[in-house]
Amino acid sequence: MGFAASIILGLAGLFALAWVLRLAVRRALTGHARSIANDMPLTAAFGILVILIYAIVAIAAPALAPFPEREIVGGQFQPWSAEHLLGTDRIGRDMLSRLIYGARNTVGIAFVTTALAFVVGSVLGIWAALTGGWIDQALSRFVDALMAIPALIFSLLLLTIFGTSVVTLVLVIAAVDATRVFRLARAVAQGIVVMDYIEAAKLRGEGSWFLIRREILPNAMAPLVAEFGLRFCFVFLAISSLSFLGLGIQPPTADWGSMVKDNATLITFGDITPLLPAGCIALLTVAVNFVVDWQLYRASGLKEQ
């Protein structure tokens, strides 16, 4: 139970730090930026703080980790000690170091995948809405058919066909998620393409690419940014699940999902170490969700009743 207490203390500490930082930011800023910071709820500040910490850990991983990512530095399953703060894993690699490198690998790969899914999905979606006609119909029906298959099942099917490597993993998940982004981008863009200013731009003789880039995208940004956050959570959880199933990021690369799987035997002996990477996944997802909630709230223009 000492462990549960330390988790609660840690989270409370993060919340307190978020509160202090929000206060500092409010002092430092002026004008419009300050009014945004003033409206920011504590959960959103917490979310941003957590995301920042993850980003710093991911970037500075080699400097922070006490041991190399893939090197065997001790016996198997050593308990927590001064030398190995979180003990060692199944074949004697330092858990803490792998946890830190995992931030870089797991989050990095999830981010790249989401970005890819987003570029492909939103450009195609907006283009379909802009062009209309049979291209729009064909693309939409095709996406509908793909979306009728559950995402995880479809990814598993594609991974069987193309084999499991990081590149295929990124491409497969991006392809599956691009269908979801396409849906949203098309729906948002359909509301925009009927506007007068799009008509005017078309009469000026602007091409599709200019229309998408300069006229539609800026106006579709708010829902798309929120969707990016949500999509990142889904992609992140999907990649972790696949890695957990042994079909995603492959060893010896340090990755949170496969770290849970590899050391799961410890859990049945009451050791919580294997749960730490899963907790890292959960904490980041919650943080992103908090920020997305705040963004959606801001975009919708709702005020507390």
Add this chain to the structure above:
Amino acid sequence: MILMRVALGIGLLFIVSLVIFWATELLPGDLATELLGQSATPETLAALREQLGLNDPAPVRYWNWLTGALTGDFGVSLSNGRPISELIGARLGNTVFLALYAAALSVPISLILGILAALWRNSIFDRAANAGALTAISFPEFFVAYILVLWLAQTGLFPSIVRINPTTTLGDRLYMSFLPALTLTLVVTAHMMRMTRAAIINLMASPYIEMARLKGLSPLRIVLRHALPNALAPIINVIALNLAYLITGVVVVEVVFVYPGLGQLMVDAVSNRDIAVVQAVALIFAGAYVTLNLIADVLSTITNPRLMHRR
């Protein structure tokens, strides 16, 4: 109206089967070169193609595969040569059992929690339930599963590994698969609860609810007798969507608890690159998913007279 939707659903099932079949056509070579890999000689390749029926054109193979699947014959596993129907047999029953078990736990819990949250909205209970739901949605399934193992299996209350065989009695089955079912329950309850709450709160602003309130009815009666029947359509939809979600959630949970179900079979098949088995299981999962969505649409049409008699 309903017939139209059913016909659409069957058409969709057909397209889904087409997509699953077509996916293997994306292979750079064909199934035979992929299976034999480095050890391929022209003779073994020809023999394997003959054996798998790869010499037929794609539409013929698709037809054979689909008609076979509809009669329960999925062909043979590529990795061990056993008939796939034999591999699937008991496992399908186990997976359906687990999904129904989880549904039986989660549907009543989430309905009750959702109704209470709507009844006492903006109270401490509502806020706590909402925060809990948002957190639960963000957790990976295996995290929830292992936390339960740590809490409930450590103390010896429930087994952390499910050992089920055809002779296991129902009571033992329920006891042994309690942890996987509870994991799935926790994962889907959050979403269902939030949607139930949203559907009811949405209705609470309508004039007839105001009327009921002015008549002096108790809040509980208003929610149960007046709001709930009209909120049924969205709630049914959410329940069906989440049951469909259970289908994919089952894959990870089965692996955690070594539960002998379809998900486990699929994961093993993916790591062996046994495409025939993966296709068969994917077809079953996707079929169940489409069917559940279809049932949800039909049910919500039936519960809403305005949709039944559309002008």
